[in-house]
Amino acid sequence: MxxxxxxxxxxxxxxxxxxxxxxxxxxxxxxxxxxxxxxxxxxxxxxxxxxxxxxxxxxxxxxxxxxxxxxxxxxxxxxxxxxxxxxxxxxxxxxxDVWALSRKVMRERLRREVLPLLATLHELRDATDNRTEQPAGAPLRLASDDEPAPADARKPVTAAEVRQLNDRIDSLLELVQTVDRLGERFVGSDGKGLRLAANMLSKII
Amino acid sequence: MxxxxxxxxxxxxxxxxxxxxxxxxxxxxxxxxxxxxxxxxxxxxxxxxxxxxxxxxxxxxxxxxxxxxxxxxxxxxxxxxxxxxxxxxxxxxxxxDVWALSRKVMRERLRREVLPLLATLHELRDATDNRTEQPAGAPLRLASDDEPAPADARKPVTAAEVRQLNDRIDSLLELVQTVDRLGERFVGSDGKGLRLAANMLSKII
DNA sequence: CTGGATTTTCAATAATCCGTGAAAGAAGGC
DNA sequence: GCCTTCTTTCACGGATTATTGAAAATCCAG
The missing domain is CATH 1.10.10.10 (Winged helix-like DNA-binding domain superfamily/Winged helix DNA-binding domain)
Structure with a gap:
């Protein structure tokens, strides 16, 4: 025109x-x-x-x-x-194809940044909430314990504190997992998946 | 549990x-x-x-x-x-609320990074495809023309070349606009919009 | 195999980003 | 107002990252 x-x-x-x-x-x-x-x-x-x-x-x-x-x-x-x-x-x-471009970029970023974060969060989650079914000899290690403990800061950790910590980690885990799944889906889809998604969402939300 | x-x-x-x-x-x-x-x-x-x-x-x-x-x-x-x-x-x-967190982060990033890019792309698009209805006096300026033109590199630009350039910019523009709209929609939605979106998409794609 | 053309590597350098801490600035209490 | 407490600013220096350029490696034709 x-x-x-x-x-x-x-x-x-x-x-x-x-x-x-x-x-x-x-x-x-x-x-x-x-x-x-x-x-x-x-x-x-x-x-x-x-x-x-x-x-x-x-x-x-x-x-x-x-x-x-x-x-x-x-x-x-x-x-x-x-x-x-x-x-x-x-x-x-x-x-x-810019759509393929965006998919490839997203794939790499998921792989390099999101996955490691997910792994760490899971690990932290396990470190504070040990399931009963956990094998006795599992090498679950917090950061090394080789330094002598400081004399203070010894007051016990309440169950509430632990629960709160876990809740926070879980919330974040859920967010990151959602982002990851969403990304994976997009990466997996072919063609102009993003555009499709955008159209769909505009009708839904 | x-x-x-x-x-x-x-x-x-x-x-x-x-x-x-x-x-x-x-x-x-x-x-x-x-x-x-x-x-x-x-x-x-x-x-x-x-x-x-x-x-x-x-x-x-x-x-x-x-x-x-x-x-x-x-x-x-x-x-x-x-x-x-x-x-x-x-x-x-x-x-x-981590969902609110993600919305706020996205909002800022849209504002700081995506919008300026959009503006530039539009500007470039206008610079090579001047619509007939464009006002005569519009301050449409390419980068400054004050330096003397080098003697060589003077062979004319074909219409095909211009068309190709415009097509490329348009493609990218469409992508960025889609991302922007998608982001805006997400930012605007309240609550766990992302999670909702993820669920929706998993059924659609 | 050799020689020349091309690409890759990497130590040195340059540019950029980030954090510090002291000094200046604000906000309150008296 | 003036002193105290807390916050912000910003020039500097340190740390990190990017870039260079020349040497080493690779590749291929003949």
């Missing part, structure tokens, strides 16, 4: 640069390093395979940095490698 | 410390500073109002740091201030 005006190549490049900058900033606000996000943005917005030198030149970063970032992106599954005949350089292609 | 064993106060504190550490680590993986997350965790897990000195002592951080973190938490709406009669110190209480 829009009429496309002719724009200069310079303007095009400027728009791309601003896009890359914005994307990099957003990446940084998440746990992704700015450069890594920028490299992805470059590959995405230019919409063509680029090699390490292209990335270096366009983003004005060192060869090492470019190499590292591209590798990390490949590990996350966000870019794929390609080759051109008669050219020994390696080219990189950005995942084009 | 579980039998609560008596545990020493030391063990209790150790469990709390591990909880705090885990929470802090997770916070750091998100955009929240580690200390801020730890202070919240402390307030949450001990389940009682603490003042600045309590926080300093327990977390072994400086007064300034404690003060800053508590203030930031209050700004995010994650802790509230309270006073005790006959005590001039200010006490802080953690938001107890």
């Amino acid at each position: 829009g009429r496309h005006e002719t724009i200069s190549r310079r303007q095009l490049v400027q728009v791309q640069d601003r896009f890359i900058a914005a994307w990099g900033q957003m990446g940084a606000a998440w746990g992704v390093s700015r450069t890594m996000a920028e490299v992805y943005a470059l590959l995405y917005i230019t919409a063509q395979p680029l090699n390490t030198d292209d990335v270096m030149d366009r983003l004005r970063i060192s060869r090492g940095n470019a190499s590292m970032s591209l590798r990390a992106l490949a590990e996350w599954g966000l870019v794929s490698r390609a080759h051109k005949r008669g050219d020994r350089k390696e080219y990189f292609i950005a995942e084009q | 579980g039998r609560h064993e008596t545990i020493s106060r030391r063990q209790l504190v150790q469990v709390q410390d591990r909880f705090i550490a885990a929470w802090g680590q997770m916070g750091a993986a998100w955009g929240v500073s580690r200390t801020m997350a730890e202070v919240y965790a402390l307030l949450y897990i001990t389940a009682q109002p603490l003042n600045t000195d309590d926080v300093m002592d327990r977390l072994r951080i400086s007064r300034g740091n404690a003060s800053m973190s508590l203030r930031a938490l209050a700004e995010w709406g994650l802790v509230s201030r309270a006073h005790k009669r006959g005590d001039r110190k200010e006490y802080f209480i953690a938001e107890q």
Whole structure:
């Protein structure tokens, strides 16, 4: 519907640069390093395979940095490698489907951040609420007990205190588990699962 | 269901410390500073109002740091201030409902990170696809044009290139908008909206 | 195998972020 | 008002993280 005006190549490049900058900033606000996000943005917005030198030149970063970032992106599954005949350089292609992109990012973040937290919470939960059926010799260890106990702070812990502690941990556990399940479901679903979910929810809530 | 064993106060504190550490680590993986997350965790897990000195002592951080973190938490709406009669110190209480907590965190992150990105994307979109109905005098400006154009890189930009650029920006815009709307909906919903959503989705997808 | 082209690694350096503590500021009691 | 108590601010320095660049490793054609 829009009429496309002719724009200069310079303007095009400027728009791309601003896009890359914005994307990099957003990446940084998440746990992704700015450069890594920028490299992805470059590959995405230019919409063509680029090699390490292209990335270096366009983003004005060192060869090492470019190499590292591209590798990390490949590990996350966000870019794929390609080759051109008669050219020994390696080219990189950005995942084009932004919905697939978001799924892949979520998958990695669940795996790297949520799962460890879940594990720790479960462990803590077990440490204060030992079920009767727990095997006698189970190596349930609080943090090491090797230092001599300080003389004070010896007043007994009431059952109420323990219950409260457990309740809090449980509440958080429930939240994190919900997030995890929700994420897993999204990650597992194919296509534009997120969009679907959004539409569904807008009718429900 | 579980039998609560008596545990020493030391063990209790150790469990709390591990909880705090885990929470802090997770916070750091998100955009929240580690200390801020730890202070919240402390307030949450001990389940009682603490003042600045309590926080300093327990977390072994400086007064300034404690003060800053508590203030930031209050700004995010994650802790509230309270006073005790006959005590001039200010006490802080953690938001107890983890679902409310997650809503507040999401609200802030939407506001701080998603909205600016949306604004930029819209702006870029407008910069390359000028609608015919656009007012003549609208201050639509690409990045400043004050530098002399380099002699090369002057070959014209094809319509296809512009279309492709716009398509990419649009795709991303759709994704970010979906996330935003989804988040807004969640933020707006009261109670355990997330949990509800999770249940709903599990049946749908 | 060799030589050149390309990529990866990593120690040094730079940039950034984070925490400190002293000093300044506010809030109350008297 | 003035002193005491508590809170906030902020320049500095320390710690962490990112980036560089050159050397080492890898790869392939001939």
